[in-house]
Amino acid sequence: MRYFLGFFKYSWYLLDGIRKVLHLLLLLVFFGLILVALSPQIPLVPRSAALLIAPQGQLVEQNSGGPLDRAIAEASGEQEFEVRVRDVVEAIERARDDERIKVLVMDLDGLTGGGIAKLEEVAEALREFRTSGKQVIAMGQSFDQQQYYLAAQADQIYLDPHGMVLIDGFAYYTQYFKEAIDKLGVSVNVFKAGKYKSAVEPFLRQDMSPEAREANQQWLDSLWRTYQAKVTEARGLDAGALTDYAEQLLPSLKAVEGDFAKLAVERRLVTELKTREQVIEQLKLQVGEDDDDHSYRRVHFQDYLAAEHAEHPLENRGSNKVGIVVAAGEIVDGERTAGTVGGDSLAELLRQARYDDDLKAVVLRIDSPGGSVMASEVIRREIAALKAAGKPVVASMSSTAASGGYYIAMDADEIWANPATITGSIGVFGIMPTFEGTLGKLGISTDGLGTTSIAGALRSDRAMSNTAREVFQLSVDHEYTQFVNKVAEARKQPYETIDAVAQGRVWAADDAVKQGLVDQLGLLQDAVQAAAARAQLGEDYQQEYLDVDLSWRQLLAQQVNALTARVTRMLVPDLQLLRGLQQQFTPLQRETLRLQRMADSRQLYYYCACTVE
Numbered sequence: 001m002r003y004f005l006g007f008f009k010y011s012w013y014l015l016d017g018i019r020k021v022l023h024l025l026l027l028l029v030f031f032g033l034i035l036v037a038l039s040p041q042i043p044l045v046p047r048s049a050a051l052l053i054a055p056q057g058q059l060v061e062q063n064s065g066g067p068l069d070r071a072i073a074e075a076s077g078e079q080e081f082e083v084r085v086r087d088v089v090e091a092i093e094r095a096r097d098d099e100r101i102k103v104l105v106m107d108l109d110g111l112t113g114g115g116i117a118k119l120e121e122v123a124e125a126l127r128e129f130r131t132s133g134k135q136v137i138a139m140g141q142s143f144d145q146q147q148y149y150l151a152a153q154a155d156q157i158y159l160d161p162h163g164m165v166l167i168d169g170f171a172y173y174t175q176y177f178k179e180a181i182d183k184l185g186v187s188v189n190v191f192k193a194g195k196y197k198s199a200v201e202p203f204l205r206q207d208m209s210p211e212a213r214e215a216n217q218q219w220l221d222s223l224w225r226t227y228q229a230k231v232t233e234a235r236g237l238d239a240g241a242l243t244d245y246a247e248q249l250l251p252s253l254k255a256v257e258g259d260f261a262k263l264a265v266e267r268r269l270v271t272e273l274k275t276r277e278q279v280i281e282q283l284k285l286q287v288g289e290d291d292d293d294h295s296y297r298r299v300h301f302q303d304y305l306a307a308e309h310a311e312h313p314l315e316n317r318g319s320n321k322v323g324i325v326v327a328a329g330e331i332v333d334g335e336r337t338a339g340t341v342g343g344d345s346l347a348e349l350l351r352q353a354r355y356d357d358d359l360k361a362v363v364l365r366i367d368s369p370g371g372s373v374m375a376s377e378v379i380r381r382e383i384a385a386l387k388a389a390g391k392p393v394v395a396s397m398s399s400t401a402a403s404g405g406y407y408i409a410m411d412a413d414e415i416w417a418n419p420a421t422i423t424g425s426i427g428v429f430g431i432m433p434t435f436e437g438t439l440g441k442l443g444i445s446t447d448g449l450g451t452t453s454i455a456g457a458l459r460s461d462r463a464m465s466n467t468a469r470e471v472f473q474l475s476v477d478h479e480y481t482q483f484v485n486k487v488a489e490a491r492k493q494p495y496e497t498i499d500a501v502a503q504g505r506v507w508a509a510d511d512a513v514k515q516g517l518v519d520q521l522g523l524l525q526d527a528v529q530a531a532a533a534r535a536q537l538g539e540d541y542q543q544e545y546l547d548v549d550l551s552w553r554q555l556l557a558q559q560v561n562a563l564t565a566r567v568t569r570m571l572v573p574d575l576q577l578l579r580g581l582q583q584q585f586t587p588l589q590r591e592t593l594r595l596q597r598m599a600d601s602r603q604l605y606y607y608c609a610c611t612v613e
C-alpha cells in the first residue's frame with residue numbers, strides 16, 4: 001500500500017511538472033506571437049525606385065522623451081512629430097551610390113522647420129547626392145521659408161498651380177507680461193548680469209529694450225544673409241533676389257493679379273507649375289509604376305534605412321571610434337529623457353565615453369538654449385575630465401548653442417558651428433516671483449517670526465526684503481564673473497576681452513568667430529573629422545552615437561507604440577482646437593512652465609530666449 005501511494009505521489013508530481021512546463025511553453029508561444037505581430041517587417045527596396053524624403057514635423061538632433069513617453073503622447077494626440085536630422089542625412093548618403101535608387105524626391109508639405117543649421121546638414125547631403133549624376137526633385141502644394149531652403153537644392157522644383165512660395169525673412173517677436181503680472185498682483189523679482197541679457201524682459205517690460213533691439217537686429221540680419229547666400233547660390237539667382245521678392249511682394253503680386261504660383265515661376269523660384277498627379281506621372285516614366293497603389297515606385301527614407309541596416313548592419317567592433325554625444329533641449333538638473341539635457345544624464349554618457357577604450361575622441365553635438373547653472377557646471381566638469389584623460393573633445397553647434405549651451409561647449413579643444421548657429425548669450429539671470437499681492441486681493445495675509453533676520457526671506461507668500469534682494473544679486477554677479485572667467489581661460493583671452501563680447505549678447509556664429517567665441521564654421525562631419533585628426537586616427541575610424549541604454553520595458557514600449565497609438569486615438573476626441581486656443585492665450589503659463597522645467601536649485605539660469613520665426 002505504501003509503495004502504491006508513493007508511486008501515485010511521484011506520478012502526480014511528474015504530471016504536475018509536465019503541466020507547468022506546457023503552460024510555460026504556451027505562454028512563451030503566445031507572447032512570441034504578439035511580439036512577431038508587433039515587430040515591424042523589414043521593407044523591401046525595389047530594383048528601380050525613388051528615395052522619398054517626406055519628413056513629418058520638426059527636424060531635430062534627438063527625439064524628445066523616452067519610447068513610452070512618445071507612445072502615450074501619440075495615443076493622446078499630443079505628440080509633436082519629429083524627424084532626426086542624422087536619419088535623413090544617412091538615408092541620402094547611402095542612396096547616393098545605391099544602383100536601385102534612380103532619383104530622390106522631396107515632398108516637403110509635412111516639414112514644419114528645425115532651423116537653418118539642421119536644414120544645412122540635409123542640404124549638404126543633397127548636394128553630395130547630386131554629384132552622383134542622379135536627379136533631385138522637389139514637389140509641394142506650397143513652400144514656406146524653411147521648406148524652400150531644402151527645395152532650392154533640387155534640380156527641379158514643382159509647385160502646385162494653386163500654391164505659393166512664402167519667403168518673408170526672419171523675425172523675432174515675443175510677448176511681454178508686465179501689465180498682466182501687475183493686474184494679477186504678482187511681484188516678479190528679477191536679477192541679471194549682462195547688459196543684453198533679455199530673457200527676463202517679458203516679466204519687466206511691455207516692449208523690447210533698446211539694447212535687446214540692437215543685439216537682436218544684428219544676429220537676425222546675419223541669419224538672413226546666410227539664408228539668402230545659400231538659396232540664391234543653389235538657384236542661380238542674384239544676391240538680392242530674395243530680399244527684393246519679400247519687399248516688393250505687394251506690387252509684384254498686383255502685377256500677376258494675385259497669382260502666387262505665377263509669381264514664383266516669374267521670379268525663378270520654381271522650375272514649373274505641376275499638380276501632384278502630373279509629377280507622379282513623370283516619375284512613373286523614370287522609375288516605373290507601383291503595382292499596389294499605381295503611383296511611382298518609391299521607398300520612404302525611414303523604410304530605406306531599415307532595409308539598409310538589415311542588409312548592411314553598421315560595424316561597431318572597431319577600436320578606433322569617435323563618439324558623438326547629443327545635448328539637445330533645455331539644460332535641467334538630474335536625470336532626464338532625450339530631448340531635454342539632464343545634467344546627470346549627459347554627465348554619465350560623457351563618463352562612459354571617458355572609460356571606453358575604443359572611443360578615442362568625442363564630439364559634443366549641442367542644440368540647446370541653456371538652462372540650469374548647476375546642471376551646466378556638472379556637464380562642464382565631465383568634459384574637463386574627458387580632456388584630462390587624454391581624449392580630444394570637439395563641440396559641434398547645431399541651430400542653437402547659447403548661454404548654458406555655450407557654457408558646456410567652451411572647454412572643448414575646438415568649437416565648430418554653422419554660420420546660422422545662434423550662440424553667445426554669456427550672462428546670468430535669476431527670478432523669484434512672490435504672490436503677496438495676489439493673496440492680498442483675496443483677503444489673505446502672511447505673518448509670523450523667525451530666529452534670524454533672513455529666516456523665511458524666500459517664501460513665495462512674502463515680499464522679498466532688501467537684504468534678500470542684495471544677496472540674490474550678489475550671487476548672480478558672482479556667477480557672471482565665474483562664467484566670463486571660465487570662457488576667458490578656455491578661449492585663452494583676457495577677462496576684459498570676453499566681458500566686452502559677453503554681457504548676455506547673442507551672436508550668429510559667423511560673428512562669433514570674429515569675436516573669438518567659435519573656432520571654425522562647418523557641419524557636424526567637419527567636427528567629427530577634426531576630432532579624429534586630434535586623436536591621430538587618420539582615415540581608419542568609425543563614428544558612434546552614444547545614447548542612454550534602453551531597459552527591456554522601454555524596448556517593449558517601442559514595439560507597442562504604434563499599436564497603442566492607433567487604437568487609443570480612435571477613442572480619444574480631437575482636442576486640437578482647444579489646444580490651439582490654450583497656446584494662444586496662455587503665453588505667461590508657457591514661460592512659467594519653462595522656468596519650472598529648468599528648476600535650478602538656486603533659481604539661477606544660463607538661458608537664452610532666442611527662437612527665430
